[in-house]
Amino acid sequence: MKLSELKELLKAKELTNHISLNVEIRSVIASDLMSDVLHSGVPADLLLTGLANNQVVRTCDIAGIKAILFVRGKVPPGETIKLAEECTIPLLVCEHSMFEACGIIYSKGLKPLE
Amino acid sequence: MNQEAILSEEFEISGGDFVNGGRASCLIKNILKEIGIDAEILRRVAIAAYEAEMNVVMYARRGIMKLVLTPKRIIIKVEDEGPGIHDIELAMQPGYSTATPEMREMGFGAGMGLPNIKKNSDKFNIESTVGKGTNLEIIINLNNKNV
Numbered sequence: 001m002k003l004s005e006l007k008e009l010l011k012a013k014e015l016t017n018h019i020s021l022n023v024e025i026r027s028v029i030a031s032d033l034m035s036d037v038l039h040s041g042v043p044a045d046l047l048l049t050g051l052a053n054n055q056v057v058r059t060c061d062i063a064g065i066k067a068i069l070f071v072r073g074k075v076p077p078g079e080t081i082k083l084a085e086e087c088t089i090p091l092l093v094c095e096h097s098m099f100e101a102c103g104i105i106y107s108k109g110l111k112p113l114e
Numbered sequence: 115m116n117q118e119a120i121l122s123e124e125f126e127i128s129g130g131d132f133v134n135g136g137r138a139s140c141l142i143k144n145i146l147k148e149i150g151i152d153a154e155i156l157r158r159v160a161i162a163a164y165e166a167e168m169n170v171v172m173y174a175r176r177g178i179m180k181l182v183l184t185p186k187r188i189i190i191k192v193e194d195e196g197p198g199i200h201d202i203e204l205a206m207q208p209g210y211s212t213a214t215p216e217m218r219e220m221g222f223g224a225g226m227g228l229p230n231i232k233k234n235s236d237k238f239n240i241e242s243t244v245g246k247g248t249n250l251e252i253i254i255n256l257n258n259k260n261v
Binding site: 055 | 132133135136137139140143153157160161164165168220221222223224225226227230233
């Protein structure tokens with residue numbers, strides 16, 4: 001599924017400017033613990049998180065995760081959005097809880113890692 | 115061990131600076147990516163460097179991260195001025211953490227940092243003096259894809 005389709009599915013808003021949403025999403029990780037995100041052997045394509053700070057973007061840049069979706073309407077500070085634009089990582093935000101967002105995505109056939 | 119370095123760079127890390135924390139590791143990742151280091155090796159180096167950098171940000175006053183590239187391996191050295199580690203064996207256990215609530219709010223302090231550095235390294239050395247600081251040496255071998 002493309003990130004742009006996922007955006008429609010979750011009624012999400014785009015936070016970054018000029019970063020393409022034409023990104024293929026096959027696997028997803030959902031976590032507020034960056035250490036857990038870094039611990040996985042292969043990178044997921046998308047991170048779902050309720051944590052909204054610079055380290056989320058750094059973690060995805062380091063781990064090779066292509067996109068970030070913030071749940072529960074959590075919008076990170078402007079500096080975090082700017083950092084994501086520098087790293088070419090698209091940021092989205094949706095109003096769903098983590099549980100709901102994961103359920104919706106899972107029901108559409110997207111899979112966890114491994 | 116430290117045979118003819120092709121590349122050698124140094125980066126400063128400021129303790130407590132969560133805004134810029136991780137910057138040095140991202141720079142290292144970009145430098146190595148530009149050179150054409152294999153993606154899997156690049157990811158291991160980046161993750162190990164980032165976990166080490168965030169440990170300095172979280173626990174130490176300041177630190178230096180050195181990147182050395184030789185024809186056979188990538189070496190990351192992190193030297194910090196900080197409280198040091200009382201019991202290295204305990205700190206290496208997955209889940210053991212002395213993180214503060216502030217660190218946990220940043221998504222860290224799950225007690226996976228040092229074990230994750232070791233997991234991503236081919237060789238990992240750690241030395242620490244309580245009240246002085248901690249030195250890490252992370253070695254990741256290059257494979258023939260990089261030559």
